[in-house]
Amino acid sequence: MLTRYRNPLLPVHQLRDEMDRLLTGVFGQTPDWAMPEAWRGQPAVNVWESDNAVMVETEVPGLKSDQLEISVIGDELTLKVQRPDLEQEGVTYHRRERPVGSFSRVLRLPAEVNAEGVRAELHDGVLSISLPKAENARPRKIEVTMAKQEP
Numbered sequence: 410m411l412t413r414y415r416n417p418l419l420p421v422h423q424l425r426d427e428m429d430r431l432l433t434g435v436f437g438q439t440p441d442w443a444m445p446e447a448w449r450g451q452p453a454v455n456v457w458e459s460d461n462a463v464m465v466e467t468e469v470p471g472l473k474s475d476q477l478e479i480s481v482i483g484d485e486l487t488l489k490v491q492r493p494d495l496e497q498e499g500v501t502y503h504r505r506e507r508p509v510g511s512f513s514r515v516l517r518l519p520a521e522v523n524a525e526g527v528r529a530e531l532h533d534g535v536l537s538i539s540l541p542k543a544e545n546a547r548p549r550k551i552e553v554t555m556a557k558q559e560p
Contacts, residue, residue, distance in 0.1 A: 460548055463518050463540040470534035481524040486516045520546040
């Protein structure tokens with residue numbers, strides 16, 4: 410089985426994206442766990458949040474930092490990856506399952522973030538992105554004062 414990242418510029422992939430948008434509007438979003446990775450054409454992503462930040466983690470083995478582009482606009486995180494095709498001359502491939510090409514993925518974030526404080530780190534093929542929550546999205550402790558009782 411040959412798995413490749415989806416190229417959003419190919420007409421067949423544009424058609425698939427349009428059909429996905431149409432069907433999502435009618436039937437609702439299909440959960441990621443219901444779609445095998447090969448169908449998604451993208452590496453799996455974990456997203457979680459704490460009181461102060463939203464964290465995103467994805468596996469991108471073999472990539473270097475210059476092959477990754479990360480941006481935040483509003484409440485959306487965009488990941489763009491360019492994985493070169495390292496086809497070797499004079500060899501016969503019997504199986505090629507590692508994806509090549511480019512992909513782009515937009516994730517809707519569960520909270521508003523401070524785009525200026527976003528940090529990304531690539532370590533052992535795992536991309537970790539820390540997105541600090543905007544001040545107004547963080548929980549605030551409200552102090553309760555005692556009301557004065559009138560005599």
